[in-house]
Amino acid sequence: MKTKLAVLVIALLVASIVAPLAFAQPNAPNGPWVDEVVFFAEKDRAKAVDMLSKGDMHLYFIDVSDPQIFQKAKADPNINYKFAYGLYYELTFNPVGPVFKNGEFNPFFDPKIREAMNYIIDRNYIANEIMQGLAAPMYVPITYASVDYARFIDVIKSLEIKYKYNFEKGKEIIFKEMMKLGAEYKNGKWYYKGKPVVIHFIIRTEDKRKEIGDYIASQLEKLGFTVDRMYKTSRQASPLWLFGNPADGKWTLYTGGWIQTAISRDDAGNFAFFYTPLGIPLPLWQAYKPSPQFYEVAKKLYENKFNSIEERNQLMTKALIMALQDSVRVWLVNQKAPFLLRKGVEVASDLSGGFATNMWSRTIRFTGKVGGTIKAGNSEVLVDPWNPVAGSDWVYDTVVYQATRDFATLPNPYNGLPVPDRMLHATVYVLSNYSTLITKSSDWLDLNFVDKITVPSDAWYAYDPVNDKIITAGEANVTEAKVKVVVNYGDVIGKVKFHDGTTMTLADWLVGFPLTFARVNPKSGLYDEAAVGPFQSWRKNFVAWKIVSVHPLIIEYYINYINLEAEFIADWAAGYPAHPLEMMAIGIKADAEHKLAFSADKADKLKVEWMNYIGGPSIPVLKQMLDEAKAEGYIPFKGFLGKYITVDEVKQRYQNLENWFKAHGHFWVGDGPFYLDKVDYNAHQAVIKAFRQFIDKADRFAGFVEPMVPEVSIKAPDVVISGLKADFDLSVTYKGKPYPMDKMWFVKYLVFDSAGQIVAKGEAKAVADGKWKIELPASTTINFGTGSYKLLVLAVSKEAIVPSQAEQPFTVTSQMAYIKGQVAQIQSSLQAKLGSLENGITQLNSKVSTLEGEINAVKGNVNIAMILGIIGIILAAIALAKAFKKS
């Protein structure tokens, strides 16, 4: 018995230890969650879906926007998907007219006809039928994945209502205008000076724009226009619409498409870009003639010429309205591009660009597991040469190599704001005349407005490559700047490791500065004509910098860069070395000696190879550079960098790089969570592996796996009384839990009448986490007539800028009707009560009758009993008498 008890106790003890381990989340390792990611090329979307289903692929970096293929993926139990909203389509009009040079009439020179086209095109049909739900109607030049879309959601919604599909209304306007312009409508066709009005419609054929173009062409034919459908690819179309003179009349309409690869936080410039000659100095743009009012508004927004956010908001509202009145472009749909991944895999996905965000490498994992190999498909892998200065910028390459780098900040995939990575904190000082313009919304940053910003005389202003020395701000007579950013990077010097084992020093931070100046100095061997333009633009904004502390590393940046959001000012200024000095040095040596070139332009000019650190003919050259550099203890820009690294130290670094090369066959060394293990150029595969000496744990950005998009529900009163206050309770949640108040940006509402007109709008008030209230004051409800209404609530959080919406119908009644209703209710209630009282009395009567009957019955019984009693008494008396007689 004792033995059994002991076994039981031990078993329970073991279970108590093992059970939590079995169910616990694994500890986050340093570096990424997974051990390895293999990138391979797979262009065929259908095949990719099959591979995802079978487990031959875990993640597909290309969107699967074909509705049929997506439906298959959606139905597959092994596949998950996330949407991105970067691509959008529009209809570009030729604005020249009323007649082209060739004598043909162009109805679309008239803004009213263009505006009326908004009624002619059913965007819901395009979104739901042609694109089978993989798109949302679009009315304004701002995409769904933009902060300004969320900010002006109420204005945009009201415009959507105003311009919703109404073919008859559009037809009426167009017919009226056409008549006014002298066109004739005969036998169902429009004629101008005896000739049919022909619309030369360039329809792009590579994507869904072919079907969209056909639909719009048929709508135009219904209006009586003769449509010349010109099916063309991008290359065939661009000489006509883009480079051709629109006055030649070779085209009238074009199905345009645009793409946005990251969440936009400022779309103020879009109006000038899309609607005015300020956009691009090409014939089409120069033919735009917006109204003077629209031009002024667009120009102000384009050049940031406003003094406060309120003024910007007013300008934006005006611009949105005027854009639809101008309608030189009619926006059609915003594509919802699905990005697929296998179930059981977690990763962040940018609302604009999908998985191609720097955050992917920080978040990818198999759910609840540490380790494993991710097989990632992409349309292409390893496209152009990789080098740290002017290498490939193909997204197919960047998604791989950005995983091998670390950064000062990372982009938040759901709101577009920079998220601090190595930058721990920033203090931004801006001249006080920008105080009404610049705001901040993050707690890792302080924003101060000051009257003057003085640049210290010993701050580094430039580098002189000829004399190999730094030029200080004092030497350059630079004394002031518009902005000062103080960035604290924490204790990284002497702590952070690069992939080849080198420990980070200041030399790694400084090598890029002289290189920037050497590349634009014609006397330097590193001179590259292509670098001059970007440099000039950078120079205008960058003033000087100064390292004020090494442990922790704190740097002051003096700049002239202005952005409406202080986070972007800090982000613009801050940098972080992604590669060690030794890796940079061999490239600098090769470029300076004209054996290889960092940029494609310089390579073409010198007829040498474009520098590639990971393979191809560059490798033997870089190896030769490494051997030479190691032998001579080469320190680039020695006059400057020599103060920060010794020859022995640099030799040790070259040895590290040589060891790295021997192990991996390439020279790509970073400091990110993954290192590049190997590349296979024949098979077009790249293998990156976990760098377990990475400074961060894998769970640092765990909160970015899913966007915290709020869910809204409305509790409406039974009836709203015109002229009386009405309250609507809102519930704002995320995965069933109350959404924290401080993480919400706003909750706006619109009230529509039965005709679809907006009758009230405003913002809801936060009551508590997850609880919001809309209070319609009596002064608002008094304007509501009796009838049915609809409340539309739009909630946007600071965490994810995608608006959530909820609708709730409700009834409005007048006070008199309400009182009458109440009286009627009371009457009917009283009547009901009286009726029930009558019933009660009747019931009582019947009960009394019953009682009487019962009493009567009792009475009869009593009589019988009495008779029987008397008889009994008589019999008893007789018996007694007889008894006495006997005795």
Add this chain to the structure above:
Amino acid sequence: MSFKGFVRYTARRGIVLFLVVVVAIYITIIVANMGGKIDEFVKGDLYLQIAQQVKRDPQYKNLPGSEQEKIIKAKYEQEIKRLGLDKPFFQRSLIYLKDAITLNLGRALYMTSDSGSKLVRNIILERLPATVLLFTTAMVINFFIHLFLGLYLSRNYGSLFDKIVIALAPTSTIPGWFYGIFLILIFASWLHVLPYGGLVDVPPPTDPVAYALSVLKHMILPLASWIISGFFLGIYGTRTFFLIFSTEDYVEAARAKGLPGRLIERRYILRPSLPPIITNFALGLIGSWSGAIITETVFNWPGLGLVTWTAIQNFDTPVIVGVTVIYAYLLAVTVFLLDIVYGLVDPRIKLQ
């Protein structure tokens, strides 16, 4: 023919072939550039691309519109100069021609080789091994299957197998990639025993032997698709070819003389039929080096066909010319050599 005559003949033949090559290359240059019209397309695309890049770049975003315009124009002109589009097309076409004839394949305009090189030579040469590995193997396998089974059927004319081959010959009108799709569906998607495509497994094996075996495994389906596609028509063609030769008068005469069947087959049928067979083989061999665009796409095979296709799509003239000139030279040399080889193998052709 005397040696002098032979030299004169070969020189004349060589010059004619060279001129044909020159004309073919120049036509390619003209066609690839649509007579210079491509310049407009390229310029249009380039301008829009640069304008959008500048407008989106946070570095330029806050600059005044006029500054942005300057940057766009400067970048555009720089790029035009880099691509050589600042020179008239006619002048460029002659430069392309000269470079092509001298086999100075030069640098690509936009494309890079798999390993990132901009030299056209590398762009072509890096893809050649994979192309040769798959398509030349397929071509050689097909050639011998058709030859031996064709010969066998010519001997067994009218047999059941012969009838089946004749009946199924039209199936070869379906291209190899079409069979490829079905093979992928069956063996990759359904049975999951062979890969969907690509050159090697994901991740690529580190051991060279395992790597080679993995490549072989990835070759099975594309090879099979080409073999199936060409199987019946190829055999039928060869079989018919041999049958025609076996009814020649001199074969009948040999039979009448009572020569043994094997001897007749070898000396009277096979030998005279060798020139067309060798021609087929040689031309097939060269043809296989240019790859096959759709098959490469279906099987995700990194071959030269896709390089040519990408070059055509991007109007990368140096690459198009490079691929063409190599093919043209190879073809000319092959034709030239075949003229000589014919004399050696065909008893009916003699030097006079």
